[in-house]
Amino acid sequence: MSVPREPSTTKLWLLKELEDDSRATDLAPGELAGLRAVAHWIKTFIVNPHDDLGRSGPVCPFVPRSLDRDLLSLAPEQVGERNLAEVVEVLQGYQRLFTSAQPTDGDDATYKSIVVVFTDLAEERAAGFFGDVLEQLAMPSYAADGFVMGGFHESSPGTAIYNPGFRPFTSPVPFLLMRHAVVDDWKFFLDDEEWLAQWARRHQDSGAHALAEELRRLPWRTRPDRATPPEEV
Known part of the structure; x- marks a missing residue:
């Protein structure tokens, strides 16, 4: 049974660093291929618009800003013989690394993220x-701690918020994303009462203002069963 080790910043790779063959010798061949596959997917899919997304802008508006600031890092991990408790312990180590890594406050900290790529995890698992x-x-x-975490893999069933027929979480190599919570996350939590309650506790007044701003753009006062609004309101 393997013993989980505390991750270090030496395991974190910016996308542009993976293009440097002289530096990439620090990675095992399987790790390098996995990280490069995810990096290519991010650069060619995630940061670009898509006709099926249901809105304008890139697939994930968060990622281009994170890349511009060099705040999106990839890290290779292997599941191997690790059990669930060991994997959880490894990821908690990444959470501690995430928390301590610069920047720790200000606007830039919002765009900090770590992508843990499981280079030996078979898709069927x-x-x-x-x-x-x-x-x-x-x-x-x-x-x-305000972590948002999500799993990405080739057959992920997760769908886009504005188009349930579009699946944007289908990465070529399985990975787990961790980033800071932001107020706009309510869009992901709206259909889950427990998660929405957690979001409301975290964001409180700022959350209420964000929802109000969104509602002001929508015709929520109009009842769908009436051609005109009722007078007795």
């Missing part, structure tokens, strides 16, 4: 793996 890991970590980490 990915759904169950992420389900187990996130059941242990996702909500406690969000409630206590």
Whole structure:
């Protein structure tokens, strides 16, 4: 049984660093291929618009800003013979690394993120793996420390907010994303009462203002069963 080790900043790679063959010799061949596959997917898909997204702008508006600031890092990990408790311990180490890494405050800190790439995780295991890991970590980490975590893999069933027929979480190599919570996350939580309650506790007044701003753009006062609004309101 392997013993989890505390991750260090030497395991974190910016996308542009993976293009440097002289530096990439520090990685095992399987690790390098996995990181480069995810980096290519981010650069060619995630940061670009898509006709099926249901809105304008890149697939993830967060990522281009993170890349511009050199605040999105990739890290290789292997599942191997690790059990669930060991994997959770490894990811908690990345959470501690994330928390201590610069920047720790200000606007730039909002765009800090770590992508932990599981370079030896077979696709047929990915759904169950992420389900187990996130059941242990996702909500406690969000409630206590404001981490948002999500699993990405080739057959991920997750859909876009504005188009349920579009699946933007289908990465070529399985990975787990961790980033800071932001007020706009309510869009991901709206259909889950427990998560929405956690979001409301975290953001309080700023959350109420964000929802109000969104509602002002929508015809929410109009009842769908009436041609004109009722007079007795």
